[in-house]
Amino acid sequence: MLYFPKLIYLDQRTVNNGGPLLGDHSKEINVYQLDWSGFNHLPTMYNNEVNSLLFGIDANYLAEIERNQNRAIEEWNYARDFDTCIRDMCLGPAIAHVQVVFKLIWDCTYYLQEDHSKWWLSNAMIYRMWMGQTGGGCVSRNAKIDELRETADRLYLQEYEAGQHGDILGRLHSDFTNFLIAIRKHPRVFPKEYKMLRFKESYVSPFTGEKH
Numbered sequence: 001m002l003y004f005p006k007l008i009y010l011d012q013r014t015v016n017n018g019g020p021l022l023g024d025h026s027k028e029i030n031v032y033q034l035d036w037s038g039f040n041h042l043p044t045m046y047n048n049e050v051n052s053l054l055f056g057i058d059a060n061y062l063a064e065i066e067r068n069q070n071r072a073i074e075e076w077n078y079a080r081d082f083d084t085c086i087r088d089m090c091l092g093p094a095i096a097h098v099q100v101v102f103k104l105i106w107d108c109t110y111y112l113q114e115d116h117s118k119w120w121l122s123n124a125m126i127y128r129m130w131m132g133q134t135g136g137g138c139v140s141r142n143a144k145i146d147e148l149r150e151t152a153d154r155l156y157l158q159e160y161e162a163g164q165h166g167d168i169l170g171r172l173h174s175d176f177t178n179f180l181i182a183i184r185k186h187p188r189v190f191p192k193e194y195k196m197l198r199f200k201e202s203y204v205s206p207f208t209g210e211k212h
Helices: 044-052 059-077 084-090 092-107 121-130 136-142 145-161 168-185 192-199
Strands: 006-016 026-035
Touching (some): 044 121, 044 168, 059 092, 084 092, 092 121, 136 145
């Protein structure tokens, strides 16, 4: 079974979606927060950041988030009696749908976050979601951590060569590097409520369809 944190509705707020060029174009948005109860924890600093994120989600975004979430669960739970490498390949669509879910959710921070430079927090959410739901080596791969590291390194090098060392991209590179170091050192110890949430009922293997 594949599990996602729940989107919890908080309230409705008025935001300005016009920006500095268009002026005041106010609109009402529904504000949500992710409930990570039962999921493993990131290192404290990043865990607090992810827990505190707010999302202004309209009906169109919400429908697409739910559609991709349902597709991810359907693909992940489908029993495939294949060779391991082929079976792993067939899980690609499920992993891609998870990516879309959290990229959509992260995009909904736009009106509610002052600092938009930490775009990698969407991958931190994906990383946290996969912890305990797949093998340890697959968590970083599914969250595309290595690809992000390559992107951050490339952007930092471009900035350095342009003589802009220490500006926004330099700070972004530093923040992301610190995140990578933190998650590598952080032990993945499942809290008690995580085990209760996932295993209090029979577990159906996404690979064989057998109950455990």
